[in-house]
Amino acid sequence: MAQHDQFTHTNPDIDVHAMGEVHEHPTWKQYKWVALVLTIITILEVWAYYIPSFVAMRQVFVPTLLLMSAVKFAIVVLFYMHLKYDHKIFKSLFTGPLIIAMSTIVALLFLFHKFSGK
């Protein structure tokens, strides 16, 4: 108990509320930077939407937007949802269904010929 108290009281960014879990959380300054990065990526996404020549290059436009969206998704999950610092069981509970979900989307799009342009 003393060891636990010493550990949690000396480090202000330690979290013990997930039972058996002790992990660091980002500081509010890191949260602020994360918010700034998310805002910048969102601005870039919208900016890209309004460049007709870029939109016309669908082979580049669509993957670029998907990549920016994936980066935003990952940043929120890793930092705001603390998955980067969390137990592997929580990581598995999220990434497992996420992989199934994304595979389902891709499989259905293939099934309905969305990639072949039919």
Place this chain on the structure above:
Amino acid sequence: MSTAVASHAHPATSTGLDHRKIAIWAFIGSECMLFASLISTYLIYKGRSVNGPFPHEACDPPLCATHLNPILNIPVTSVSTFVLLMSSLAMVLALAAVENRGKPGYEGILGSSKFWLLMTAILGTTFLGFQAYEFTSFVHEGLTIRTNLFGSSFFTLTGFHGAHVTAGVLWLLTLLAIDIKRGLQPKDALLVDISALYWHFVDVVWIAIFTLVYLIK
């Protein structure tokens, strides 16, 4: 270590982890699959509507009775996306305020969980206001859930998301009421953490919807 934490408030578990946190992650996992089915449906139907209004293209006679402009309002939705992203920042600050109550560096506004919970709820409600405005303007421009495939899949997908945001706002207001009544303490951080995980999940779903529905033409 785990004995020390177990004496905190929770019964011992076989994994050493709190069941409530495992439950919320399992729930979020199942929600991923729910939204994957809705997003798939939208993408499959995308571009297959035989009559307007269309999301990114104008519709002219004879396809449509009159000229119809592209229906999506990207500037408005971009602002509402920013609002939802900022609500996630407010939510993590609410959690940090509860976890670090009384610690150095968490005095004033930064340590006020009431302020950050209220801010998150206000920003979530603002997002819902934008969505209500969008839905209303679409209906006035002739797009309802029965108009075409785009309308059906769009209103279903964004409507489900809006319902999730509404549930999240109610959850936040409940936490705020508890905080006002007795004050949330570090031992209550798990309650805030679970609601924060739900709120951030609603945010990441919107990140996907914003790109797939609004930005990709």
